[in-house]
Amino acid sequence: MKPKRKSGLVILIAGVACVIGACFLKDEYYANMLRAWGIAWVVNGFLQLRQYFYYSKPEHQAEYEEKQAEQRINQKDERKIMLRQMAGHKCYQIMFFVLLAVSFLFALLRVEWWITAIVCLLWVAQYVMGIVLFRYYEKRL
Structure with a gap:
């Protein structure tokens, strides 16, 4: 090959x-x-x-x-699949709090409002996507 x-x-x-x-x-x-x-x-x-x-x-x-x-x-290894899923979940959790912290830091530093708003919207979008994907996979499995 x-x-x-x-x-x-x-x-x-x-x-x-x-x-x-x-x-x-x-x-x-x-x-x-x-x-x-x-x-x-x-x-x-x-x-x-x-x-x-x-x-x-x-x-x-x-x-x-x-x-x-x-x-x-x-x-196809079940252990590797589970490890990838756990890594993805931990990455989701970390980025959830990083986006929250960055938006809070931008607000404290008085960065332009639209930059802070974009980071906040990314945080909200990530949260909503997490819920939507959870419900999708819950129905699928």
Whole structure:
């Protein structure tokens, strides 16, 4: 089995397009932002292509097959599934309180009202999504 090259190439091309597009922007702020995204995508695409070429060599084929088999097993392993669910739940809990703390800190620091409002809305949206997803999975199972 050969590794997939397509995603790395697409990311690399998108990154190069962003870097080139940044050259044509007049606003320096947006040009720098687009250039930074482009560089990040170029590096990501390059690393994926490097991994593709590494595993496509015949001497590394057995290593690639072993890695694929381990990934297939980990996807179906009940313990790993439970660990991923626990990690996701803990991440949800931590981000819930982080968003609350950041919105409170922004309010104390008198940051512009719309920035504080966005963080508060993200906090509310996360809470509502948690309830909606819980009820969806409760009915589904």
